[in-house]
Amino acid sequence: METNFLDATTFDPALAERVTLEWEKLFTCMQCGTCTSSCPTAFAMDYSPRELWQMLRLGMEEEIVNSQTFWLCTVCKSCQVRCPRGISITDTMVALKEYATRRGVNVPTGMQMLGETVTTKYNISGDDNGTRQIWSENLPHTPLGVKPRRRRAEVVYFIGCVGSFYPRVYSIPQSMVQVLEMGDVDFTTLGEDEQCCGYPLYVAGMKDRMAELARHNVQQIRRVGAKRVIFTCPSCYYAWSHLYPEVADVSGIQLQHSTEFLAEMIDDGKLPPLGPVEEVVTYHDPCDLGRKSGVYDAPREVLARIPGLELREMASNRENSLCCGGGGDVEVADPTVSRGAAGRRMVQAQATGAKYVASACQQCKRTLQEGARRNKIRMRAIDVVELLLQSLQAAET
Secondary structure: OOOOHHHOOOOOHHHHHHHHHHHHHHOOOOOOOHHHHHOOOHHHOOOOHHHHHHHHHOOOHHHHHOOOHHHHOOOOOHHHHHOOOOOOHHHHHHHHHHHHHHHOOOOOHHHHHHHHHHHHHOOOOOOOHHHOOHHHOOOOOOOHHHOOOOOOOOEEEEOOHHHHHOHHHOHHHHHHHHHHHHOOOOEEOOHHHOOOOOHHHHHOOOHHHHHHHHHHHHHHHHHHOOOEEEEOOHHHHHHHHHHHHHOOOOOOOEEEEHHHHHHHHHHOOOOOOOOOOOOEEEEOOOOOOOOOOOOOHHHHHHHHOOOOOEEOOOOOOHHHOOOOOOOOOHHHHOHHHHHHHHHHHHHHHHHOOOOEEEEOOHHHHHHHHHHHHHOOOOOEEEEHHHHHHHHHHHHHO
């Protein structure tokens, strides 16, 4: 007999518990439509989130599992933070992906390929994982922390798949290691010993495949004796801080997003003087860093300390920030949907009159830049750490 979604206990008791709890909460849904109006990709879904919850309550399991709605969820949690009933909408979307994946029903080909790629190549791009340091090849010089590791360090800079393998954002890890060197930070990178954080698998409904990656990465941090891990990728940061504790021992390791670490360095006077960057910038809050991790102030504090920089907020910011469309593996399921969400965000950025849309996320930079290109918006996407490096370099001239 086919296992029903609502009492799916045979596969995973933890999944069944989540499903049961969310099922009970769904009966409190008052069909206000807040989830649908908050969703950055609802325009492309065959059923809106509000319709999906009603279908769940009516027991329309097959229709739901065979829909594309939950595969187009960016896992941004815009709906979840606004739901007046406190329903864990995003978590339910992930549970639906997990259920569909376990049943092998209606899983997009791209998602299946992603799962295979990450578990065999240890990264999302399918490149040789031994080339994880390729982003560093055109640095002015190679900082000690980027050279062949096999040494101990106080800090590990965990770069992530996007920064390691996607040329459009190589400038982010390049900038970060230069800033760390300027601040005399005792750091190292893991190179080929770093593997995907596993978050792309989690949001694709493949949580069970994430555990091995998590344990490997934590073991590598222990190997170099580091007490702190920093991330320029909010998705890696979120995975380590929110998901890893369920499957790996991260006790004794301090986890920080790069902007938190850099703001701390500036406050403690551990960086050289900052020079002027006479530009107008607007800041985009990454979903994994802002809504999902509560880090709003640190990126703004770094920007505020750069002389000459003017920050103009977008109409939707902080908890209400619009998703760039780059999360939830939606780009894998349907890249046109991701681009549509990015275009909507770039229209908001353009309205500020800023020259740059700054973020603190490697994926956001990729997605927003593509949104600008496809919508012919004359703005450049840039990362906070890139602006900080510009400021440090300006002070040297």
